Amino acid sequence: MNATSTTPTRQSEATPFALPARSLEGVGKRPFGIYIHVPFCATRCGYCDFNTYTAGELGTSASPQSWLEGLRRELDLAAEMTGAPAAKTVFVGGGTPSLLGGDGLSDVLSAVRSSFGLASGAEVTTESNPESTSPEFFDALRSAGFTRISLGMQSAAQHVLKILDRTHTPGRAVAAAKEARAAGFSHVNLDLIYGTPGERDQDLDASLDAVLSADVDHVSAYALIVEDGTAMARKVRRGELPAPDDDVLASRYERIDSRLSEAGLHWYEVSNWAKAETADSGDTRCRHNLGYWDGGDWWGAGPGAHSHVGGVRWWNVKHPARYAEQLALGELPVGGSEDLTAEDEHMERVMLTARLRTGLPLSELSASERLSAEQVVVDGLAVIENDHVVLTDRGRLLADAVIRTILT
Missing domain, CATH: 1.10.10 (Arc Repressor Mutant, subunit A)
Known part of the structure; x- marks a missing residue:
């Protein structure tokens, strides 16, 4: 079969969005999750091409409050369209969700509860930047009903973080992971990025030492990809930074897998490792991401979020102001779709x-x-x-x- 032989049927944003009846058959019987996209960041990282905005980029055109109001409307419309199957997983990503604070993220989860509701034993994850967390933050999330924390660590080497334009200090991610565990979170993930220009073998080893010292039950490790249109891509194009080397990336991956496996974290997806499930820990894998990989359904709410239900995929308009405007008119903020x-x-x-x-x-x-x-x-x-x-x-x-x- 030729992987590029078909072109999905696409729908433009000018056409009012509606899911066909056939795609709604079986909703709730297949895995169903909710993804929430928080588009706000304090600063823009040079390697990132996600749909995110700093306060300076948004100006007065949008705010966390207008975004939250829009989010509530989208979730209500989504529940009406799908029949409101209880969410088995919720994942709040971004952007930097932790900028909303514990109260803001509690409001987000309340919006999911009031529209779809949560299935018994639901996994509820939020991404967080280590610098915008604290013991009080994790206590608030635990009280609100979050069950899993994913922290962006990237590296333990200061000079690597600087190349990535990350603002947190090297030790903060480990400290945040320990604070999350102290607050009662048994499921904590640390994200690593490997292959950054200037990263040395000893830098990767230091990062792995730090990860293992945090005693987390899940690690994600991604090779650096230089995305077109990013500040890092421009630096590589100008010769200011070398492009990632494939042989180096392969060597680093092998090192990561070896160290994590020795420590009892085993791969279950090419870029993800988790501790073995026990009667006390339950499933340590990210069940929300498994829903994506296993062909489940999910509704992605927020600017630029992608969704998939019953063979139909769609994505929201990207800008937070336009997102809020369309929802204020009672319209789903769909920017386009494809019928697979x-x-x-x-x-x-x-x-x-x-x-x-x-x-x-x-x-x-x-x-x-x-x-x-x-x-x-x-x-x-x-x-x-x-x-x-x-x-x-x-x-x-x-x-x-x-x-x-x-x-x-």
């Missing part, structure tokens, strides 16, 4: 499940794709476990190439 074909959904299923430790089911592959998968196994990039194609250690380094091979 069966071939599109199959391609995405292969792309996502192949990256999981549980692997890609052979039953979902066509005859030609199975032959391609067999070649991947012969090449040592995957093995067959319980009728699933599972990436080997070397295959994880070449995951994108493995997926292309299977799909073409």
